[in-house]
Amino acid sequence: MASPMIPIVEPAPAKVNLALHVRRRRSDGYHELETLFAFCRDGDRITLAPAETTTLTLAGPFAGALAGEAEDGNLVIRAARGFAETFGVTGGHAITLDKHLPVASGIGGGSADAAATLRALARRHGIAQDHPDLFALAARLGADVPACLLGRTALGQGKGDTLRPLPPLGDVPALLVNPGVGVSTAAVFARWDGVDRGPLGEGAVMAIAAAGRNDLEPPARALAPAIDAVLAMLAAAQGVTMARMSGSGATCFALFRDAGARDAAARTAAARGWWTLATFLT
Numbered sequence: 001m002a003s004p005m006i007p008i009v010e011p012a013p014a015k016v017n018l019a020l021h022v023r024r025r026r027s028d029g030y031h032e033l034e035t036l037f038a039f040c041r042d043g044d045r046i047t048l049a050p051a052e053t054t055t056l057t058l059a060g061p062f063a064g065a066l067a068g069e070a071e072d073g074n075l076v077i078r079a080a081r082g083f084a085e086t087f088g089v090t091g092g093h094a095i096t097l098d099k100h101l102p103v104a105s106g107i108g109g110g111s112a113d114a115a116a117t118l119r120a121l122a123r124r125h126g127i128a129q130d131h132p133d134l135f136a137l138a139a140r141l142g143a144d145v146p147a148c149l150l151g152r153t154a155l156g157q158g159k160g161d162t163l164r165p166l167p168p169l170g171d172v173p174a175l176l177v178n179p180g181v182g183v184s185t186a187a188v189f190a191r192w193d194g195v196d197r198g199p200l201g202e203g204a205v206m207a208i209a210a211a212g213r214n215d216l217e218p219p220a221r222a223l224a225p226a227i228d229a230v231l232a233m234l235a236a237a238q239g240v241t242m243a244r245m246s247g248s249g250a251t252c253f254a255l256f257r258d259a260g261a262r263d264a265a266a267r268t269a270a271a272r273g274w275w276t277l278a279t280f281l282t
């Protein structure tokens with residue numbers, strides 16, 4: 001168990017859906033998916049320090065995007081409350097969220113923060129990181145939270161919360177680009193045309209990804225036409241091996257043969273005023 005006096009720092013890496021096939025709408029309003037989750041080297045960060053009550057301090061470039069919302073609605077606080085109820089812990093935590101990922105952008109931001117909070121609390125209270133109750137709590141917090149809790153390349157099925165771990169990708173140079181528009185996940189799913197275009201293929205992760213697609217791209221592009229320009233720019237970049245939208249958008253990602261080509265594309269995207277994150281898929 002981690003010493004209660006030493007702050008715990010837990011990374012909350014950005015999530016990318018290398019491919020996302022929507023198979024059908026369920027009667028509970030959710031959709032059955034097949035998706036390949038991958039994680040970036042960079043993202044948000046959670047710090048946990050001992051305190052009498054639980055509080056949340058927002059820091060970092062996107063703190064302002066969440067400052068107007070009630071603290072209760074933040075997935076970090078919801079994760080901390082859920083953890084206390086599930087594992088019967090008492091006492092609070094002063095939690096700091098360093099927010100580097102744009103909000104409502106398809107790269108899991110809030111889900112990654114919730115998952116990092118659960119990992120940090122599990123460390124503090126001596127709960128195994130693979131405790132089934134921790135995963136059950138993650139699934140109640142959001143469809144992407146279990147994948148973010150696992151935090152490694154995985155095949156997601158069901159709502160995205162039935163997971164099969166896959167081998168690490170080994171630091172693939174990746175660029176994330178967001179045109180500065182927030183997109184509601186529920187609104188994008190609601191515009192899906194209901195056509196099942198088939199399952200993911202088989203083979204190595206990158207081969208499955210390359211042969212796959214993101215079925216949420218057309219509805220997201222209809223809601224946020226700026227995605228078109230981002231994808232066109234990324235697809236035309238030198239040294240690119242794959243360019244696609246992640247999750248429900250509007251963030252798009254591109255994978256590159258080398259970090260130099262990635263950084264050149266990042267400069268082009270930044271010159272257009274878009275948010276960029278030059279990173280690696282781990």
Ligand SMILES: C[C@](O)(CO)[C@H](O)COP(=O)(O)OP(=O)(O)OC[C@H]1O[C@@H](n2ccc(N)nc2=O)[C@H](O)[C@@H]1O
Pocket residue numbers: 017020029030031032033035106108111141142143144145158159160185186187189247248
């Ligand atoms: C698009 C993805 O990011 C792909 O990884 C996820 O499926 C979304 O995960 P998330 O943001 O954690 O989603 P949640 O917060 O659980 O759900 C938000 C809303 O998205 C829709 N939703 C989400 C996941 C899913 N499999 N089917 C859905 O239809 C539902 O309308 C739901 O009310």
Ligand SMILES: Nc1ncnc2c1ncn2[C@@H]1O[C@H](COP(=O)(O)OP(=O)(O)OP(=O)(O)O)[C@@H](O)[C@H]1O
Pocket residue numbers: 066069073074075076097102103104105106107108109110111113114144183185247248249
């Ligand atoms: N810590 C948080 N960070 C970001 N958003 C949060 C957080 N807590 C609550 N939210 C709410 O969750 C909504 C979705 O934000 P989030 O950034 O998780 O979406 P996303 O990037 O589309 O994630 P996903 O790819 O999992 O769908 C936001 O509109 C915001 O109001």
